[in-house]
Amino acid sequence: MSNDKPIRRITIVGTGVIGASWAALFLAKGLEVVATDPAPNAETRLREFVASAWPALTRLGLSSGASQSKLKFTTDLAEALASADFVQENGPERVDFKQKLYGQLDEQLPPDVIIASSSSGIPMSQIQPGARAHPERCVIGHPFNPPHLIPLVEIVGGAKTSAETIKRADEFYTSIGRKTVRVNKELPGHVANRLQAALAREVYYLVAEGVVSAADVDTALSWGPGLRWGVMGNMMLNHLGGGPGGIEHFFQQFSGPMTAWWKTLGSPVLTPDVQQKLIDSVHAEVGSRTIAELEAERDEVLLGLLELRTKAAKSAQTKSVEPVA
Amino acid sequence: MSNDKPIRRITIVGTGVIGASWAALFLAKGLEVVATDPAPNAETRLREFVASAWPALTRLGLSSGASQSKLKFTTDLAEALASADFVQENGPERVDFKQKLYGQLDEQLPPDVIIASSSSGIPMSQIQPGARAHPERCVIGHPFNPPHLIPLVEIVGGAKTSAETIKRADEFYTSIGRKTVRVNKELPGHVANRLQAALAREVYYLVAEGVVSAADVDTALSWGPGLRWGVMGNMMLNHLGGGPGGIEHFFQQFSGPMTAWWKTLGSPVLTPDVQQKLIDSVHAEVGSRTIAELEAERDEVLLGLLELRTKAAKSAQTKSVEPVA
Numbered sequence: 001m002s003n004d005k006p007i008r009r010i011t012i013v014g015t016g017v018i019g020a021s022w023a024a025l026f027l028a029k030g031l032e033v034v035a036t037d038p039a040p041n042a043e044t045r046l047r048e049f050v051a052s053a054w055p056a057l058t059r060l061g062l063s064s065g066a067s068q069s070k071l072k073f074t075t076d077l078a079e080a081l082a083s084a085d086f087v088q089e090n091g092p093e094r095v096d097f098k099q100k101l102y103g104q105l106d107e108q109l110p111p112d113v114i115i116a117s118s119s120s121g122i123p124m125s126q127i128q129p130g131a132r133a134h135p136e137r138c139v140i141g142h143p144f145n146p147p148h149l150i151p152l153v154e155i156v157g158g159a160k161t162s163a164e165t166i167k168r169a170d171e172f173y174t175s176i177g178r179k180t181v182r183v184n185k186e187l188p189g190h191v192a193n194r195l196q197a198a199l200a201r202e203v204y205y206l207v208a209e210g211v212v213s214a215a216d217v218d219t220a221l222s223w224g225p226g227l228r229w230g231v232m233g234n235m236m237l238n239h240l241g242g243g244p245g246g247i248e249h250f251f252q253q254f255s256g257p258m259t260a261w262w263k264t265l266g267s268p269v270l271t272p273d274v275q276q277k278l279i280d281s282v283h284a285e286v287g288s289r290t291i292a293e294l295e296a297e298r299d300e301v302l303l304g305l306l307e308l309r310t311k312a313a314k315s316a317q318t319k320s321v322e323p324v325a
Numbered sequence: 326m327s328n329d330k331p332i333r334r335i336t337i338v339g340t341g342v343i344g345a346s347w348a349a350l351f352l353a354k355g356l357e358v359v360a361t362d363p364a365p366n367a368e369t370r371l372r373e374f375v376a377s378a379w380p381a382l383t384r385l386g387l388s389s390g391a392s393q394s395k396l397k398f399t400t401d402l403a404e405a406l407a408s409a410d411f412v413q414e415n416g417p418e419r420v421d422f423k424q425k426l427y428g429q430l431d432e433q434l435p436p437d438v439i440i441a442s443s444s445s446g447i448p449m450s451q452i453q454p455g456a457r458a459h460p461e462r463c464v465i466g467h468p469f470n471p472p473h474l475i476p477l478v479e480i481v482g483g484a485k486t487s488a489e490t491i492k493r494a495d496e497f498y499t500s501i502g503r504k505t506v507r508v509n510k511e512l513p514g515h516v517a518n519r520l521q522a523a524l525a526r527e528v529y530y531l532v533a534e535g536v537v538s539a540a541d542v543d544t545a546l547s548w549g550p551g552l553r554w555g556v557m558g559n560m561m562l563n564h565l566g567g568g569p570g571g572i573e574h575f576f577q578q579f580s581g582p583m584t585a586w587w588k589t590l591g592s593p594v595l596t597p598d599v600q601q602k603l604i605d606s607v608h609a610e611v612g613s614r615t616i617a618e619l620e621a622e623r624d625e626v627l628l629g630l631l632e633l634r635t636k637a638a639k640s641a642q643t644k645s646v647e648p649v650a
């Protein structure tokens with residue numbers, strides 16, 4: 001098995017929202033993409049998505065050789081897999097479906113081709129038994145929507161995934177500018193969705209109880225702690241929150257209040273009534289703005305923030321490799 | 326009582342980390358500031374802080390008439406309160422101390438002067454009984470650290486706070502570019518600290534259990550959901566996460582998985598062992614980088630993000646008031 005083989009051609013299995021976004025990203029990174037999906041009009045929808053994503057990808061910086069013309073589409077799975085260097089699977093979230101699919105992929109692909117699943121809901125340990133010959137090359141490579149804009153990729157192995165597969169998947173995603181996270185245990189929601197769920201639980205509680213409106217809880221998040229989470233993670237911010245004493249001082253000062261707050265956090269139940277209350281409050285916040293207008297607002301700032309972050313990361317890297325005189 | 330009196334002169338009571346940052350902000354907005362604090366060297370430390378904050382405030386845009394020379398300092402409380410239009414109190418977080426202080430403030434200030442407390446830990450209902458004559462003008466105006474950079478201000482009344490005080494405090498903070506949130510019930514941590522606590526609980530759990538390192542959980546947050554929270558709040562993002570079907574479709578699709586994730590979220594206990602594990606993982610993430618270097622990294626991106634957000638908010642506002650042809 002040659003593990004030094006460069007990854008140049010990606011096969012995308014399943015071109016729904018996530019698969020199409022992956023395709024756009026891989027093309028922007030100068031890779032060849034072969035996509036397959038049995039749905040009617042899948043090719044048209046995929047090509048339209050890639051074209052619509054291209055201006056944002058261009059703004060973030062296309063790699064040498066990047067071209068939409070490197071996208072091929074076929075409804076024939078075997079044809080799609082021929083000469084694949086890496087497979088990104090985005091099929092329906094059903095264990096039986098994925099197991100059967102992994103059986104086919106495993107039979108048709110050379111053993112050194114990694115099969116990465118975008119699954120957010122099914123642990124790899126439940127999927128990979130389908131890949132009878134080479135379950136060790138199957139791994140979760142879970143993006144954060146939309147993958148062509150948000151850099152995070154969570155890498156999680158199943159019981160039979162090899163350390164080599166995890167390492168190579170990590171290197172591949174990193175080589176195309178993704179920010180990878182190694183998740184050491186299979187947990188529902190991996191990491192990022194768990195963080196979202198933890199936050200949303202308190203948000204829904206506060207709005208459902210009438211403590212704040214949806215508009216106000218959004219202001220509190222996005223003009224408060226969210227601004228900092230767009231810049232750095234919780235642990236590093238805690239380190240800086242401790243002042244000159246760093247993380248040690250942070251815990252001395254805040255583990256008391258933090259523990260007290262935890263005891264009072266809410267546990268809402270999403271009954272139809274609670275959902276309606278949240279929905280009504282969101283509509284009051286949205287007013288007459290259309291979804292397209294709000295998306296444009298979000299993506300304009302998001303692209304700007306990605307540019308800022310990328311520039312800052314490069315500058316920090318340059319500093320850290322400066323020769324010490 | 327004249328409630329139309331413009332607020333031009335702010336008295337800052339307590340010039341620790343929060344009070345000094347408020348002082349810098351008010352000065353940058355062109356207001357006059359009189360500060361008081363009994364601590365030794367308080368004036369020197371305050372003036373040094375304001376000078377160090379000035380370049381960032383200049384980059385974000387000084388208001389007409391903004392000047393560090395409009396800062397006066399006195400250790401005499403009565404002198405500090407003379408001709409105050411608004412008081413921002415940042416004293417020690419002790420009920421007995423604050424009650425006594427509010428008694429003095431209440432006696433020495435005309436009844437139309439609002440007394441706003443930066444308290445994160447003590448509800449106004451417990452503080453305002455000290456202000457016997459006019460408890461209705463006392464209100465929580467809780468900033469998010471550091472106030473001169475982060476725009477959020479949470480406004481919470483106590484049992485005796487008047488609706489007029491809440492309205493005037495809101496208008497004042499809004500007039501100097503703050504993003505205000507009306508919190509309708511007194512809860513520990515108001516809103517933003519509760520959201521932080523909810524997120525941190527899961528972060529600590531995942532690191533303490535060895536699911537991810539501090540570095541990786543920070544990557545997951547700051548290159549994943551955090552990027553979006555730096556742009557928009559949870560409820561609006563849910564609305565967009567539902568696609569063309571908006572928030573209604575979002576709940577149809579995600580209330581199931583969300584509820585399932587909630588059931589598996591962690592409840593860590595911050596024992597000395599757990600704290601040590603978190604501290605060790607943070608140090609592995611930090612490496613040789615100093616706190617000053619990391620702060621500079623954080624603030625550079627934070628200032629850029631604030632510029633982006635402010636520009637986007639202005640552009641959205643301009644669009645919404647455009648005459649319909």
